[in-house]
Amino acid sequence: MSKVNIPPVVLIPVRSPLLVGVNVDSKPNFSTYGAGGHVSSSPPIMAVPFMHQRHTLKGVRENNNFSVNVPSTKQANEVDYCGVVSGRDTDKVLDCKFDVFYGELKTAPMISQCPVNFECRVLHLLDLGSHVVAIAEVVKTYISEECLTDGKPDMETINPLLVGMTGVSSSYYALGGEVAERGVAGKEIKRG
């Protein structure tokens, strides 16, 4: 298979867009992130990058915490809006009609309409150039009651929104069909 070099870039074509919530000057604000992720399990830790000039980073520094809200396909418009509009210029909570709730950390606003939410307490802030990366512990995880089946999170009712960015296209997607079962597919490979 012939390979071509393109300028160095983190080309992970599909990601889960996340709505990151902070209080800025004691008011809730949400911004969309197509980056970051899970970086440790015990304790559960997220890495979330913030651009230096982002309104959101001001709130992270004020409170030393933030929330992560996982949107469903129903929130595509709100996810897109919160990615292009700054909380400096408008009240995104009002514009998007977000029903905001707070939890254990008191100052990390969460969006009731998003099926999954977690509160994160900042452990480290690393300046990596264009972005400051927050390494943060997940202290509480919330899920909408209707997204549980037998007490467990259910993909079908969570119905997560995905974002695809490749250069040719940039769109929001739903999850597609099952390709293979995890823990089973690998049994097709024979040990040499």
Added chain:
Amino acid sequence: MSKVNIPPVVLIPVRSPLLVGVNVDSKPNFSTYGAGGHVSSSPPIMAVPFMHQRHTLKGVRENNNFSVNVPSTKQANEVDYCGVVSGRDTDKVLDCKFDVFYGELKTAPMISQCPVNFECRVLHLLDLGSHVVAIAEVVKTYISEECLTDGKPDMETINPLLVGMTGVSSSYYALGGEVAERGVAGKEIKRG
């Protein structure tokens, strides 16, 4: 919407599984990661977590670099296999029939069959508990020639594999249908 607390966990239900490549004792080895992500753009930086006991971490420490290989739906069996089998016990390159190539860093093995590959140079290793997180700069990005359309990465031919983990189910998926266009969907929201 009624919310329920579950034990604190990074519940991002859908992720892009990544095949991480390292040389261990000068031999290529690949392991599957369902975590980590993009944490800065300029320079392009990834955060990738490694479990302390992982064979892969030995290779990262030896070479101070690794590769990230983005699989397509065609590699579901190999992705699953490389997530459950250790390179201590078998030669996963032979078992999976991976066609391995090297690039600028000389010791970060890449998989020709994966549509997208990047070489990463480690900047920091952070011990966060269960995992050591590598903060690493992407120095070169490679893409299979047939995945370019007009010189740009094309989602359709990349055809990325996704992994979904929710508790109820744990499977590999393809990307689904388009829900909304990025940069357009948000225009449905009116500024208050």
